[in-house]
Amino acid sequence: MKIAIIGGGITGLSALHEIEKQRAESGRQVEVNLYEKGAALGGKISTLHRDGFTIERGPDSFITRKPEMLSLVEELGLSDRLVKNHTGQAYIASNGEFHPIPEGSVMGIPTRAVPFLRSPLLTKKGKMRAAADLWLPAKKEKDTDESLGLFFRRRFGDELVDRLLEPLLSGLYAGELNELSLEATFPQFRQMGVKHRSLIQASRSMAKKRQQSTGTGQKTGLFRTVKGGLSVIVDEMEKAASKGTIHREKQLQEIIPGEEKGYTLYFADGTKTEADEVILTVPHQAVADVLPSLSVGAEMKSLPGASVATVAIAFPALSLREPVNGTGFLIPKGEGDNGVLKAVTLVHHKWPHLVPDGNVLLRCFVGRPGNDAIVRDPDETVIAQTLNELRKFLDIQGEPLFADVTRWKSAMPKYTVGHQSRVDTWESALADEYPGVHIAGTFYRGVGLPDCVRQGRDVASHVLSHSTSSF
Ligand SMILES: Cc1cc2nc3c(=O)[nH]c(=O)nc-3n(C[C@H](O)[C@H](O)[C@H](O)COP(=O)(O)OP(=O)(O)OC[C@H]3O[C@@H](n4cnc5c(N)ncnc54)[C@H](O)[C@@H]3O)c2cc1C
Structure with a gap:
């Protein structure tokens, strides 16, 4: 059997890793090749080393609650390089000031009364409305999907959604809460809404269980990276792959079915190859491009992805007077004159090992749903606008050491x-x-790195166990 994997991001690499692992265990005759259109592997995982700083241009870490990335790191022999995030307070900007996300919040849902009632993020009326979740009758939730916005507004009212949930959750999933799918993003909330009378009560018991499972009752870092940055994982996956299986600068252009079986794959450089099974880990728009007669191609093409830019800005520590000592801050829509700056990670607090002593590093997320034209602007414009908006929130003296867009x-x-x-x-x-x-990866069944590893492994197992081709 001949398998072609298209895309050298974490999903494609995980599929390759799994196929080679199962092949070694079973001794089956399987030929596998991975084709990546770019010169680099890793897709959205991209680590830059500059002047002693380690800069994550895409993801900076993975959550440990979903075990797939951790077990991949173990399999690659990188466990001793794991680094935990420094926990600390994250803030939300409100009326030009920073306010801590109330202690005990689970995805923005309050589980502890005192910090929530003391928080200036919501008005008294907004807090009363949110607390109504505790006594609102359980409503039979719809079987059909609905938006996260509608679902939460029904339970908590608008203020909690606009001031806490939207900035927190729309950073994880690109899009407005009012258009994001409850079923595809947080299905557990819907189950909680059916099972428990109140989402606050359900989140409270979930938080308790999590604390018990850490054994200490202490808040521990939920996220991990590896020393040297996430690209180390990509490099190790490449090293673990058999020689000659990974092909760079191979952009798939079209897939044509064979006369009797299998497919011919045509690449932009004029070459072609044959495969019995094809695993596409590319965006759905690209799937429609390479399979022009697919009946659902028009729909796949019509759904746009969202755009965002990450802007890493380094300063000498003395240039920055931070009003708060935290891991970062979120800027709700409408705050700061409707700017494009959405969130800022204070990397020197969250991941101090990435920043040389005596310096600070701000990782800024720029571009909002419906307001992302900035992402297409030249670097100078993006940096100038980001700095301009940062200065509204932080006391910055002098110019940056460098900025990377x-x-x-x-x-x-x-x-x-x-x-x-x-x-x-x-x-x-x-x-x-x-x-x-087959399709797999971030555009389909989960956006986090562990979700992508799971999808890569699952599609590999599926291909190996369901293929009808002779081998
Ligand atoms: C700014 C940012 C921050 C993020 N932060 C986090 C985080 O902290 N934690 C977390 O868990 N997740 C995070 N994510 C999400 C996570 O990075 C992605 O979901 C994941 O890396 C996607 O992996 P993938 O392999 O599915 O897709 P991709 O990484 O997009 O890989 C797809 C690959 O396919 C290639 N390709 C496309 N078309 C073709 C073609 N025609 N022929 C050949 N190759 C092709 C592309 O070049 C690319 O390399 C973040 C994402 C971004 C953008």
Whole structure:
């Protein structure tokens, strides 16, 4: 059997890793090749080393509650390089000031009364409305999908959603809360809404269970990276792969079914190859491009991704007077004259090992849903606007040591209402019209690194166990 994996991000690399692992265990005759359009592997994982700073241009860490990334790191022999995030207070900007996210919040849902009631983030009326969740009758939740915004507004009212939940959750999933799918992003909230009378009560018991499972009752860092940055994981995956399986600068252009079985894959450089099974870990728009007669292609093409830029800005520590000592801050929509700055990580606090002593590093997320034109502007414009907006929140003296802009144009998947059933439809159309061609990765069934590793492994196991080709 000949398998082609398209895309050298974490999903494609995980699929390759799993296929090679199962092949070694079973001794099966499987030829596997991975094709990446760019010169570098890793996709959105991209670590830059500059002047002693380690800069994550895409993801900076992974959550440990989902175990797939941790077990990958173990398999690669990198466990001794794991680094935990320094815990600390994160803030939300409100009326030009920073206020801590109330202690005990779970994804923005308050679970402890005192810090929530003391927080200046909400008005008295907003707090009363949010607390109504405790006595509002349990409502039979709909079977069909709905937006996160609608769901939360029903339980908590608008203030908690606009001032706490939106800035927290829309950073994880690109898109407005009012258009994001409850089913595809946080299905546990819907189950909690059905099972418990109140989401606050349900979140409280969830937080308690988590604290007990850490054994100490202490808040521990939930996130991990590895020394040297996440690209170390990509490099190790490449080293672990058999020689000659990974092909760079190979942009897939079209997939044509063979006369009897399998497919011919045509690349932009004029070369071609044959494969029995094809694993596409590319955006859905790219799937539609390479399979021009796919019946659901028009729908796949019509759904845009969101754009964001990460802007890393380094300063000598003396240049920055921080009003608060925390890991970062979020800027809700409408705060700071409707700017484009969405969130800032104070890297020197959250990941001090990435920043040389005597310096600070700000990792800024720029571009909002419906207001992301800045991502297409030249570097000088992006840096100037980011600095301008930063100065509204922080006391910055002098000029930066350097700034690095990374654009993720239309690269952020938007899990809007109906996402899950759309992906189901796409998968069954592929199974009917192009048997042996599969989709996996961030655009389909989960956006976090552990979700992508899981999808890569699952699609690899599926291909190995369901293939009808002779081997
Ligand atoms: C700014 C940012 C911050 C993030 N922060 C976090 C975080 O802290 N933690 C976390 O868990 N997740 C985070 N994420 C999400 C996570 O990084 C992604 O979901 C994940 O890396 C996606 O992996 P993937 O392999 O599915 O896709 P990608 O990384 O997008 O890889 C797809 C690959 O396919 C290649 N490709 C596309 N078309 C073709 C073609 N025609 N032929 C050949 N190759 C092609 C691309 O070049 C690319 O290399 C973040 C994402 C971004 C953008």
